[in-house]
Amino acid sequence: MESPSPLQRSGVSLLSPVFLVNPSKVPSNFLLIFFLLSFLCNFCSVTSSDSNFETTYTRVCNNFVAIPSETQPQTSRDPGIGQSLQFRLGYFSGGDRLFNKTSHSAVKHLLFLVHSIRKTLNDGVFEVRAQLRLSNREKQLVQGNFLRLQGEVYRYPRITHWRRGISFELHGFWSESSGKLCMVGKNSNGEVRKGILKLNYPKDSSIFNSLINGSLESFDGQSSLIYFEPISILALSQSPNYNYSISGTDDDNGCLAIPGSESLSLNNFSQGACSVFNRHTHIFELKYGNYCHSTSCNPLGADAGNLPESMYLYSTRCAERQKVQILLGFPDPSYHDSVFPFYPNTTLISEGTWDEKENQLCAVACRILNFSESLTDAYIGDCSTKLTLRFPATLSLRNRSTVLGQIWSNKAVDESGRPGEIRFQGYLKVPRLPHGFQYKYTEIDTVRKSCAQKMTARGKGKMYPDGNSSDMRFDMLVRNSKGQVAQGYSSPLFVGDQIYDSRFYGESILFMENLTVKRAQLDNQNNLLNVSYSMSFKPSTDFKFDGEGASAREVVISAEGMYNRNAGLLCMIGCRHLRPTDKQLKNESLDCELLVNVQFPPLDAKGSQSVTGTIESKREKSDPYYFEPLKLSSSSIYLHQAEASIWRMDIEIIMLLISNTLACVFVGFQLLYVKRHPDALPYISIVMLIVLTLGHMIPLLLNFEALFLENHRQQSVFLGSGDWLKLHEVVVRMVTMVAFLLELRLLQLTWSSRQGEGSQPGLWVSERNVIFVTLPLYLIGGLTTWWVHIWKNSQQKTIRPFRLSRHRYSRGRLSFSPPSLWGDLKSFAGLILDGFLLPQILFNMFFNSEAKALSFCFYVGTTMVRILPHAYDLYRARNFTWYLDLSYIYANHRMDFYSTAWDIIIPCGGILFSILLYLQQRFGSRCILPKRFRESSAYEKVPVIGNDDL
Numbered sequence: 001m002e003s004p005s006p007l008q009r010s011g012v013s014l015l016s017p018v019f020l021v022n023p024s025k026v027p028s029n030f031l032l033i034f035f036l037l038s039f040l041c042n043f044c045s046v047t048s049s050d051s052n053f054e055t056t057y058t059r060v061c062n063n064f065v066a067i068p069s070e071t072q073p074q075t076s077r078d079p080g081i082g083q084s085l086q087f088r089l090g091y092f093s094g095g096d097r098l099f100n101k102t103s104h105s106a107v108k109h110l111l112f113l114v115h116s117i118r119k120t121l122n123d124g125v126f127e128v129r130a131q132l133r134l135s136n137r138e139k140q141l142v143q144g145n146f147l148r149l150q151g152e153v154y155r156y157p158r159i160t161h162w163r164r165g166i167s168f169e170l171h172g173f174w175s176e177s178s179g180k181l182c183m184v185g186k187n188s189n190g191e192v193r194k195g196i197l198k199l200n201y202p203k204d205s206s207i208f209n210s211l212i213n214g215s216l217e218s219f220d221g222q223s224s225l226i227y228f229e230p231i232s233i234l235a236l237s238q239s240p241n242y243n244y245s246i247s248g249t250d251d252d253n254g255c256l257a258i259p260g261s262e263s264l265s266l267n268n269f270s271q272g273a274c275s276v277f278n279r280h281t282h283i284f285e286l287k288y289g290n291y292c293h294s295t296s297c298n299p300l301g302a303d304a305g306n307l308p309e310s311m312y313l314y315s316t317r318c319a320e321r322q323k324v325q326i327l328l329g330f331p332d333p334s335y336h337d338s339v340f341p342f343y344p345n346t347t348l349i350s351e352g353t354w355d356e357k358e359n360q361l362c363a364v365a366c367r368i369l370n371f372s373e374s375l376t377d378a379y380i381g382d383c384s385t386k387l388t389l390r391f392p393a394t395l396s397l398r399n400r401s402t403v404l405g406q407i408w409s410n411k412a413v414d415e416s417g418r419p420g421e422i423r424f425q426g427y428l429k430v431p432r433l434p435h436g437f438q439y440k441y442t443e444i445d446t447v448r449k450s451c452a453q454k455m456t457a458r459g460k461g462k463m464y465p466d467g468n469s470s471d472m473r474f475d476m477l478v479r480n481s482k483g484q485v486a487q488g489y490s491s492p493l494f495v496g497d498q499i500y501d502s503r504f505y506g507e508s509i510l511f512m513e514n515l516t517v518k519r520a521q522l523d524n525q526n527n528l529l530n531v532s533y534s535m536s537f538k539p540s541t542d543f544k545f546d547g548e549g550a551s552a553r554e555v556v557i558s559a560e561g562m563y564n565r566n567a568g569l570l571c572m573i574g575c576r577h578l579r580p581t582d583k584q585l586k587n588e589s590l591d592c593e594l595l596v597n598v599q600f601p602p603l604d605a606k607g608s609q610s611v612t613g614t615i616e617s618k619r620e621k622s623d624p625y626y627f628e629p630l631k632l633s634s635s636s637i638y639l640h641q642a643e644a645s646i647w648r649m650d651i652e653i654i655m656l657l658i659s660n661t662l663a664c665v666f667v668g669f670q671l672l673y674v675k676r677h678p679d680a681l682p683y684i685s686i687v688m689l690i691v692l693t694l695g696h697m698i699p700l701l702l703n704f705e706a707l708f709l710e711n712h713r714q715q716s717v718f719l720g721s722g723d724w725l726k727l728h729e730v731v732v733r734m735v736t737m738v739a740f741l742l743e744l745r746l747l748q749l750t751w752s753s754r755q756g757e758g759s760q761p762g763l764w765v766s767e768r769n770v771i772f773v774t775l776p777l778y779l780i781g782g783l784t785t786w787w788v789h790i791w792k793n794s795q796q797k798t799i800r801p802f803r804l805s806r807h808r809y810s811r812g813r814l815s816f817s818p819p820s821l822w823g824d825l826k827s828f829a830g831l832i833l834d835g836f837l838l839p840q841i842l843f844n845m846f847f848n849s850e851a852k853a854l855s856f857c858f859y860v861g862t863t864m865v866r867i868l869p870h871a872y873d874l875y876r877a878r879n880f881t882w883y884l885d886l887s888y889i890y891a892n893h894r895m896d897f898y899s900t901a902w903d904i905i906i907p908c909g910g911i912l913f914s915i916l917l918y919l920q921q922r923f924g925s926r927c928i929l930p931k932r933f934r935e936s937s938a939y940e941k942v943p944v945i946g947n948d949d950l
Contacts, residue, residue: 061182068120090235124176135165194219205239232375255362263359264391272321273354284424322354360390401425439494451571462602464568481628488537532560568600652890666861673855681753683853687839696740766847830896837913844925
């Protein structure tokens with residue numbers, strides 16, 4: 001039976017009227033009646049719910065796991081049992097109607113999470129509440145704002161995943177003796193569908209007995225619209241009581257020796273091998289032996305088809321500092337997700353033991369056999385595949401892999417009878433490399449000869465990044481001789497003899513006041529540092545790069561050299577990893593005839609200074625691996641610049657809040673003015689009020705989700721202050737809404753004042769004339785904006801500059817996107833709002849009004865609110881010349897025209913309009929016109945002839 005919640009046990013409903021009434025103002029007997037009624041309602045609902053569950057469970061699950069007589073009153077959690085039941089690696093088939101027959105290329109994931117477990121009076125039977133999630137996951141690139149420091153991401157274009165899936169909230173019972181689980185429930189999203197989950201858990205968990213199978217069936221019949229086809233489930237057990245049955249280093253599980261230098265020992269780690277083999281997915285490229293020209297070397301079996309190109313490695317459990325269970329995945333080349341692909345037909349389950357004597361992992365891998373769509377008969381067997389893995393203790397320019405390993409099978413042997421080997425190598429996907437790796441510099445003498453002049457250069461009093469600081473990492477844009485651009489990233493691997501880890505350097509240089517102190521400290525140190533770098537970039541399909549062309553999916557360069565801290569110069573010899581024409585080991589090679597030069601800007605750099613450099617080939621032009629010099633640049637900023645940018649953004653938020661608040665205040669002054677002078681209302685231009693009202697309404701409509709949605713991408717994570725920005729945005733939107741309502745009220749009062757019997761007909765005629773003048777002006781301005789937008793796009797297509805301020809990601813590569821037409825039209829709308837006084841000035845001239853329609857505080861104050869962003873933009877352009885346009889908050893370039901010219905023209909125009917309106921209200925509406933145009937055309941009173949005069 002279902003246990004009532006604490007509120008239900010107390011007899012109080014969340015919807016009870018008791019919570020909406022002040023008890024002090026209600027008679028005690030009245031409160032007592034409410035408590036009794038709410039208790040009865042909750043008791044009835046709980047009883048009805050329990051009755052429905054028991055009836056449903058008895059009908060569909062009682063023959064699988066019999067329902068116990070009663071659960072124990074106390075709630076007792078058993079973490080061990082909960083961990084045994086839930087799983088995170090699973091696969092399913094069927095249920096196409098749930099996913100609208102999503103494409104087969106989607107990645108299927110299955111997740112089962114246990115919420116609570118309670119013992120029952122029946123021995124070995126537990127009541128379970130859990131959630132089952134099934135999803136077909138497809139990759140999708142989503143454009144996002146970004147700001148990257150030198151290697152530190154704070155706002156970035158990210159790859160998100162669109163999931164088409166369904167979740168079921170389930171309730172049922174599990175029998176410990178039989179290992180069976182049966183649950184019923186319904187989905188928590190979309191159409192309400194009821195499901196029946198049945199799972200079979202292994203009694204004794206080992207490598208041969210570690211699969212969970214079962215099904216999810218629809219509770220409704222096939223004729224129902226919410227019926228779905230049965231879903232077969234296969235998952236890996238996560239039971240903590242696991243028995244390592246085949247791991248070891250005996251002759252049956254022996255390892256092949258991996259050639260190379262000394263291996264890294266894991267004895268010094270607190271958790272031994274468990275410190276390295278944690279829950280991370282590592283991806284390695286496979287290299288096959290010379291004789292593997294057929295599928296005989298396929299780790300998935302001879303009948304598996306083409307040889308896989310990569311291997312996914314995921315460690316699921318580790319015990320006793322050296323025993324591990326590892327999953328090996330060999331998906332097809334179209335799979336590019338970072339999540340381990342748990343496909344039964346391409347996954348091996350392995351056990352291994354870390355050999356402390358040889359400092360390597362020896363493992364045995366088994367296949368999942370008898371795999372079919374039903375998944376019920378799948379089992380683990382065929383453990384003929386072996387794996388060896390080690391960590392080389394010494395890295396160098398030509399050997400950067402932190403992981404070396406090989407796979408072989410006893411069934412696949414060459415002509416000499418030796419098992420066919422499949423080698424793999426790559427990098428540990430961990431936050432930082434384990435300490436213990438050493439680096440051997442081999443090209444420093446060559447660098448001294450090639451870069452002798454750069455290594456003796458001085459910085460002329462300037463200060464440059466320290467070798468261990470986070471400023472040494474940077475994004476880079478790589479441009480070839482044809483102007484094509486690719487995106488990449490560079491980061492030090494070793495600085496001197498230490499592994500590069502900027503987190504232990506401290507806070508770098510946060511404030512420019514410390515430059516003098518730091519300069520003195522560094523002058524006493526050696527200013528030439530040995531460094532090694534890892535550089536990579538992903539060219540597009542049309543990016544021409546020597547003979548590889550489109551086949552170069554990713555260019556990886558290992559480099560080492562020297563860094564001159566006095567001049568910010570980095571000179572290195574690089575090795576480019578050549579992609580082999582096939583998967584054979586013999587074709588693996590490096591092109592180490594590269595020269596890499598990087599110039600870092602000073603820490604106090606102004607203007608558009610950024611990281612620049614070149615990647616050159618030292619080969620002859622006739623060599624097939626020669627390529628034209630590549631130019632690199634970076635949009636990264638230094639740490640102290642990011643600190644200043646954060647400060648600027650906070651200031652801009654405050655300025656925007658003050659600006660909108662002042663707009664409310666000035667409209668309030670106008671409302672007080674018309675309250676004291678109601679006769680001035682009819683003489684206010686309705687066109688002007690509409691322009692002002694729309695100026696505050698449109699931003700509200702465009703950003704309305706900021707008031708209610710948590711996922712607001714336009715001001716996403718920035719140095720951990722995403723919530724801070726969202727809070728300020730909500731406040732700004734609220735103040736903007738207040739200004740909009742006040743202006744709407746003023747518009748309503750003005751409109752009503754013209755509907756009275758005493759209203760002059762010339763008012764509407766003058767208003768119409770204002771529309772006839774302003775509307776063509778606005779249309780001409782809009783068409784001009786559209787024409788300029790098209791002209792700019794055509795110019796950028798013919799001449800594409802290397803450094804553009806706006807860029808996005810498209811299909812995994814960097815592409816450039818000019819401002820949209822909608823963005824340019826929004827900027828033009830801001831210009832119209834800047835000239836909000838124009839309709840009022842025209843209205844006064846057409847009507848020849850002598851009334852003082854507008855309060856001085858209103859039109860002067862509102863003009864200043866429109867002028868201040870342009871004055872600030874001039875200051876910002878002079879003092880923050882390295883900022884990104886994506887971080888505009890106040891004086892947003894997407895909401896008005898901002899440039900040096902516009903920042904002068906618009907304030908001058910606003911001041912001019914204010915002066916003209918002041919002169920009109922003081923000396924007459926046509927005082928600003930030449931004398932011959934000042935004749936009055938106002939309506940004159942004509943005497944009425946009455947009956948008495950006849």
